[in-house]
Amino acid sequence: MTTLFDILGPRMVGPSSSHTAGACRLGYVAQAILGGMPDRAVVGLHGSFAMTGEGHGTRIAITGGLLGHTPDDERLRGAEREATEKGLEIEFSTVDLGDDAHPNSAVFEVVRGAERIAITGCSIGGGQIRVLEIDGFAVDLSGSLPTIVVVADDVPGTVARITGLIAERGLNVATVRVDRTGRGERALMTIETDEDVPVTVLEELAAQSWVHWIRNVHRLNA
Amino acid sequence: MIRSFAEWFEQAEAAGVSLAEFVERREVKETGVPREAIRKRIEDTLTVMRGAVAEGLAESATSPSGLTGGRSGRLAADGPRLLGDDFTTMLSRAIATLETNARMGLIMATPTAGAAGVVPAVLLTLAPLRGWSEERLVDAMLVAGGTGIIIADRASIAGAGGGCQAETGSAAAMASAAVTWLEGGDSQQVGTAVALTIQGMLGLICDPVAGLVEIPCAYRNASAAVNAVASAEMALAGLDFPIPVDQVVDVMGDVGTKMDVRFRETALGGLAATPAGQEIAAQAGMTELVQLQRKGRTKGEGSARFGPS
Incomplete structure (x- = not known):
């Protein structure tokens, strides 16, 4: 868009x-x-x-x-x-x-x-x-919205837990995209939100044992 | 999201708001940025545009390539004023922005850097002539923006995507929509102005000499500005165009995707590949480019994945 x-x-x-x-x-x-x-x-x-x-x-x-x-x-x-x-x-x-x-x-x-x-x-x-x-993970990241990039274990419920944590803080998730290396291995998620995800939320996500790495990409045209 | 001019016009009318207000509300809704902040940002946009014009007119030094620089000042000083002062001023302002751009100066890429001269040349020249306030100029920029959004999503605004028709053509369409709306044109007339502008630029290729955003870009910005004002003039007089604006935009998109890749910013065709163009590229040290120009073809020919997706 x-x-x-x-x-x-x-x-x-x-x-x-x-x-x-x-x-x-x-x-x-x-x-x-x-x-x-x-x-x-x-x-x-x-x-x-x-x-x-x-x-x-x-x-x-x-x-x-x-x-x-x-x-x-x-x-x-x-x-x-x-x-x-x-x-x-x-x-x-x-x-x-x-x-x-x-x-x-x-x-x-x-x-x-x-x-x-x-x-x-x-x-x-x-x-x-x-x-x-x-x-090696396929993504489609434009930077037109604040985006977080997460690599996590590809186990049931991972996406829901991450978006749930974000939604609990009153942040609106715009898009979620997932690509994975293989069933039950690792998945890379890009989550676009309407506003920047606060550092506290990122830290909370990063502390989860099933999260391997997380990055925050600010909205590019801001 | 606005998908077509028809939708924009219908929805604005249904909501009882102006075309400018519709774009503003959509932006507030989709980005969450308050109205005042959006308007402030447009004011800042106008400030950068004025600065780029002033810098281009005042600076006589050439760009690093030596291809442009000093022409806008020469035009402003020595132009014979065939259609009066304002016409010459508008042309020189279009060229001035492109000269600033070529020097790695600060510009507003509206909608792209290669076409950045058109909107400021038209709007900043007409504003004092037609008595538009700064507030109205901000509104006009919203109309220009709405126009560009639809063209970008339906066709392309990039030279690599659809040739120069997509770059200076889109910029001229934005400018002519803004002028037509500010001068009291209704939605129909705004649509006609856009259709007239684009039909007059259909098929225009992107063939930058030595691959640089300088020649013919600076001159094409000047001619696109003329096209924008001419189209607004005709639309405001009530002249019609029998092909609906959305269909004209679709034609531009279609022509763009079918355009040979040599004519889409690769500098492998058109003016860039002429003997004189090759010589300039060779002097600029672009040996790989010159080799490909001489072969007359490129890798990637026939590729389908161009333009905004």
């Missing part, structure tokens, strides 16, 4: 909503899912991202996103230097994700301490993005 400020905006540093703002958002989401700025990132650019990204500052924008900057942050211009200063190591390459992949796609492998996550996403125009894969 397209919202008003997807159209009247984004407020952004140029030159391209897909190749600069969308690229920045993909980097931003990657670090949000990782839980903070990575120490190291390997980023593969596919299609138009690889071919015309140079002139659009795509790499600079992704670097800024990985630093936690949003597309309207004028610090983006100096992101490469900032990354060097903060010790964020980034390696870019060209990848071929096949003909079915969106022309503006990127794959991320981000590392922070002992944490390592692989993310695939694309920039679909107007600065809007879709994250399509997290660690």
Whole structure:
């Protein structure tokens, strides 16, 4: 669904909503899912991202996103230097994700301490993005609503318990999406809510024995 | 959610609210953000738009590629005023925003960065001429926004999705809807303005030289602004268009998905692939792009998964 400020905006540093703002958002989401700025990132650019990204500052924008900057942050211009200063190591390459992949796609492998996550996403125009894969799980994350990402045991009642905990706090769940590695193994859930889920609720969820990991991705156009 | 212009017009009428108010209420309902905050954010949007125009007109330095920069100022200073001052002002403002954008300056991508010059050029130029208050401008932006939402969901607003018709075409449609509504046009006339705008831009390809959002984008923003005002003028005079606006938008979407991938922002066709275009790309160091341009084809040709899904 397209919202008003997807159209009247984004407020952004140029030159391209897909190749600069969308690229920045993909980097931003990657670090949000990782839980903070990575120490190291390997980023593969596919299609138009690889071919015309140079002139659009795509790499600079992704670097800024990985630093936690949003597309309207004028610090983006100096992101490469900032990354060097903060010790964020980034390696870019060209990848071929096949003909079915969106022309503006990127794959991320981000590392922070002992944490390592692989993310695939694309920039679909107007600065809007879709994250399509997290660690091999299929997702469809746009960031147009606050989203929590949870990896938990795939046992009966898991989804109900998580959404129940959220609903108990008076928060409205907009969408729930589940993908799993195999029956009875692990499931990755993306839960979009109307408002940000408070830290206390996230901590409560994280403390459950059947929850392996949980991340909070703030609404992107806020 | 608004799925079509017909639905927007019917539901607004049924609720007894204006088109602007309908969009505002929908946004409040779907995001939970209070009305005042939405209006404040639109005011901030207008401030960024004004800043981008001013910066583009004042700055004579070129973009990092050297392709654009200084043209808007030259037009404002040296244009012969064929249709008077205001026409020249509008064109120079459209180009100015794109010049700011190319310098990695702050802009409002309304609806995309590549088409960011159109809405501000039209609305900010007409506002003092037609005596629109800031409050009315905010309302006009809501109408522009509603228009863009429907086009984005029914067709595309991205060059990679549907060519330039989807980018500057959508921006021009948004601007012409806003002008027509502010000038007292009814829903029918707003729909006609959008239909007239889009029919005049159908099939326009996205062929950025060297893959950069600069040439022809800056000039296309200027011509899209002209198209927007022309369509509003005709719609407000009561001229009709026999194909309903939703069907015109669907045609744009259909043309976009059938458009060869070379003409959808890949810089592999059109002006980008001309001998002069290739030379500019080579000078900018885009060797891989030039190789592909020379081959005249690309990987991913025939791919179906483009555009907002």
